[in-house]
Amino acid sequence: MRPPIPLLLGSALLVAQGANADALRDRANAIFKPIPEKVTEVRGQQVSEDQARLGHQLWFDPRLSRSHVISCNTCHNLSIGGSDNVTTSIGHGWQKGPRNSPTVLNAVFNAAQFWDGRAKDLQEQAKGPVQASVEMNNSPERVVQTLKSIPQYAEAFAQAFPNDKDPVSFDNMAYALEAFEVGLITPNAPFDRYLAGDDAALDEQQKKGLALFMDTGCTACHNGVNLGGQNYFPFGVVKRPGADILPESDKGRFAVTNTASDEYVFRAAPLRNVALTPPYFHSGEVWELEQAVAIMGDSQLGRELNATEVSSITAFLHSLTGDQPQVAYPILPPSTATTPKPE
Amino acid sequence: MRPPIPLLLGSALLVAQGANADALRDRANAIFKPIPEKVTEVRGQQVSEDQARLGHQLWFDPRLSRSHVISCNTCHNLSIGGSDNVTTSIGHGWQKGPRNSPTVLNAVFNAAQFWDGRAKDLQEQAKGPVQASVEMNNSPERVVQTLKSIPQYAEAFAQAFPNDKDPVSFDNMAYALEAFEVGLITPNAPFDRYLAGDDAALDEQQKKGLALFMDTGCTACHNGVNLGGQNYFPFGVVKRPGADILPESDKGRFAVTNTASDEYVFRAAPLRNVALTPPYFHSGEVWELEQAVAIMGDSQLGRELNATEVSSITAFLHSLTGDQPQVAYPILPPSTATTPKPE
Numbered sequence: 001m002r003p004p005i006p007l008l009l010g011s012a013l014l015v016a017q018g019a020n021a022d023a024l025r026d027r028a029n030a031i032f033k034p035i036p037e038k039v040t041e042v043r044g045q046q047v048s049e050d051q052a053r054l055g056h057q058l059w060f061d062p063r064l065s066r067s068h069v070i071s072c073n074t075c076h077n078l079s080i081g082g083s084d085n086v087t088t089s090i091g092h093g094w095q096k097g098p099r100n101s102p103t104v105l106n107a108v109f110n111a112a113q114f115w116d117g118r119a120k121d122l123q124e125q126a127k128g129p130v131q132a133s134v135e136m137n138n139s140p141e142r143v144v145q146t147l148k149s150i151p152q153y154a155e156a157f158a159q160a161f162p163n164d165k166d167p168v169s170f171d172n173m174a175y176a177l178e179a180f181e182v183g184l185i186t187p188n189a190p191f192d193r194y195l196a197g198d199d200a201a202l203d204e205q206q207k208k209g210l211a212l213f214m215d216t217g218c219t220a221c222h223n224g225v226n227l228g229g230q231n232y233f234p235f236g237v238v239k240r241p242g243a244d245i246l247p248e249s250d251k252g253r254f255a256v257t258n259t260a261s262d263e264y265v266f267r268a269a270p271l272r273n274v275a276l277t278p279p280y281f282h283s284g285e286v287w288e289l290e291q292a293v294a295i296m297g298d299s300q301l302g303r304e305l306n307a308t309e310v311s312s313i314t315a316f317l318h319s320l321t322g323d324q325p326q327v328a329y330p331i332l333p334p335s336t337a338t339t340p341k342p343e
Numbered sequence: 344m345r346p347p348i349p350l351l352l353g354s355a356l357l358v359a360q361g362a363n364a365d366a367l368r369d370r371a372n373a374i375f376k377p378i379p380e381k382v383t384e385v386r387g388q389q390v391s392e393d394q395a396r397l398g399h400q401l402w403f404d405p406r407l408s409r410s411h412v413i414s415c416n417t418c419h420n421l422s423i424g425g426s427d428n429v430t431t432s433i434g435h436g437w438q439k440g441p442r443n444s445p446t447v448l449n450a451v452f453n454a455a456q457f458w459d460g461r462a463k464d465l466q467e468q469a470k471g472p473v474q475a476s477v478e479m480n481n482s483p484e485r486v487v488q489t490l491k492s493i494p495q496y497a498e499a500f501a502q503a504f505p506n507d508k509d510p511v512s513f514d515n516m517a518y519a520l521e522a523f524e525v526g527l528i529t530p531n532a533p534f535d536r537y538l539a540g541d542d543a544a545l546d547e548q549q550k551k552g553l554a555l556f557m558d559t560g561c562t563a564c565h566n567g568v569n570l571g572g573q574n575y576f577p578f579g580v581v582k583r584p585g586a587d588i589l590p591e592s593d594k595g596r597f598a599v600t601n602t603a604s605d606e607y608v609f610r611a612a613p614l615r616n617v618a619l620t621p622p623y624f625h626s627g628e629v630w631e632l633e634q635a636v637a638i639m640g641d642s643q644l645g646r647e648l649n650a651t652e653v654s655s656i657t658a659f660l661h662s663l664t665g666d667q668p669q670v671a672y673p674i675l676p677p678s679t680a681t682t683p684k685p686e
Contacts, residue, residue, distance in 0.1 A: 094437035
């Protein structure tokens with residue numbers, strides 16, 4: 001009887017592939033971390049269900065804006081990847097914001113918030129757009145007046161912050177929003193299943209893309225649980241992109257630190273769900289993920305990636321799309337006669 | 344043994360009240376109808392779950408608008424009574440619409456849609472705002488191009504309209520929206536429970552208000568399941584309100600029929616959930632329900648209602664708030680390279 005040679009050969013090949021596969025995964029596991037199933041803590045403190053529930057209502061409440069038309073969800077839309085998929089957000093009076101809206105999904109894993117990291121956490125971040133004249137155009141006083149005018153909100157704040165003498169505050173509004181936002185995570189992406197040992201979760205092109213992503217040095221900035229969001233780097237480490245993509249007027253983190261070396265420095269974009277959140281970069285002028293990958297190779301690594309490499313890395317980036325948070329569209333408590341009118 | 348007179352007296356009183364209560368309810372049941380538990384039909388045809396599910400996604404999809412920022416829900420917000428609670432809606436380019444946004448809740452029970460009834464049903468209605476230059480500012484061609492560029496939408500349309508050769512159409516988009524909207528009803532209002540025999544569902548003031556609502560003739564226009572929405576009447580039957588409330592330039596149904604007698608004629612506003620949907624009238628210039636009631640008495644009935652009467656009728660109107668529809672915030676299929684960009 002002839003031994004089944006093709007089968008033996010096949011087995012040998014599988015063993016070799018298995019070893020390579022494990023090596024790739026081991027390398028990846030040393031650089032990246034999976035999204036956990038659940039986050040219920042803020043800075044080491046457990047958030048309460050009452051806080052998260054209140055934050056859920058506030059998140060969708062357009063009355064946080066002066067016009068009563070714009071909510072947090074307008075620019076961080078949970079149905080389309082936690083961002084708004086326009087170049088830069090449209091705010092009060094149809095003004096266009098200066099930078100592309102970052103996704104709220106997994107934002108809890110970022111070291112700081114905004115493209116320039118000017119808010120140290122989500123509570124601080126939440127206060128920004130509410131007051132920004134080009135966004136929600138409201139004031140803390142008017143927001144508090146609005147919330148206090150609505151009895152069910154007053155009750156919900158008292159329940160969410162039982163130890164506060166004056167629970168309806170701008171700080172607590174922001175904390176409640178943060179308590180909701182920490183739940184907006186996207187576990188179970190193909191890449192996370194791969195990290196956990198499921199070899200079939202990525203296809204061959206995606207594995208090539210993962211290897212390239214590590215080999216070419218993308219991981220110098222894009223690592224950890226969020227593949228970015230942890231540190232600051234100049235856009236154009238090697239070669240500065242054109243003014244269409246990197247407008248001269250926006251000097252990034254320089255505006256926060258006033259330090260010359262921070263000119264055109266931005267927080268490395270977190271890449272989770274990046275396939276869902278075009279257009280790309282802080283200027284939001286690049287719509288194709290492939291083009292964004294090529295620009296990064298050129299400007300950050302000084303390497304002209306070929307079409308196959310770009311496709312492989314892009315395929316890998318698609319594996320970062322996780323389970324999107326399922327939330328109810330909340331019923332909001334009605335305004336009263338003393339609620340400030342929209343302007 | 345002395346008979347327990349006070350108790351007997353009490354019983355007699357209860358019997359008398361009972362008879363009055365039944366008489367009031369009988370009168371009410373002859374004029375109004377409760378909201379049913381469920382509606383799943385459109386013009387006698389059962390809508391499919393696939394159609395309603397697709398409509399649910401389209402309802403929240405901002406890509407139906409040219410800017411990719413405005414969805415149906417922007418102006419008919421399901422978290423605040425199916426309307427937007429601003430004077431007139433803010434649309435493309437921050438333009439203000441000409442009339443206050445009517446609620447989508449229970450709109451299926453209206454004889455026709457829009458303040459002037461120019462759309463015969465919800466499918467026809469849905470096509471209006473998508474194309475209106477001051478609202479979503481889109482075109483049917485561009486909407487269809489957008490939907491066809493998204494494979495999951497193409498599949499969902501094929502599933503929802505299995506007998507259509509070209510299922511992704513503007514007509515089918517509107518039909519799917521209608522299929523979702525027929526489910527946006529609010530049963531179980533205190534008033535409906537009262538109509539069904541629960542005497543405690545309305546308090547004494549609300550019952551007085553109900554009696555007044557019928558006695559003074561409000562029911563001439565506001566009757567049936569939606570307490571309105573069935574027919575057209577001049578605003579100012581008896582006395583025309585001021586130009587702030589009834590602007591001269593908006594001649595109402597005249598624009599639809601071109602008939603002199605239709606000048607300043609509008610569809611009687613349906614009053615379900617009216618407490619949730621300020622501001623009032625087509626001009627949206629009246630924020631207090633009490634004031635709206637007083638104006639109606641004056642302009643439509645020629646009767647100056649006193650403060651007690653206004654309060655009672657207003658209390659009754661509050662009993663028309665039913666269970667708000669609980670819907671999920673849907674996850675939308677992502678755009679592709681061929682999806683038209685926001686403008």
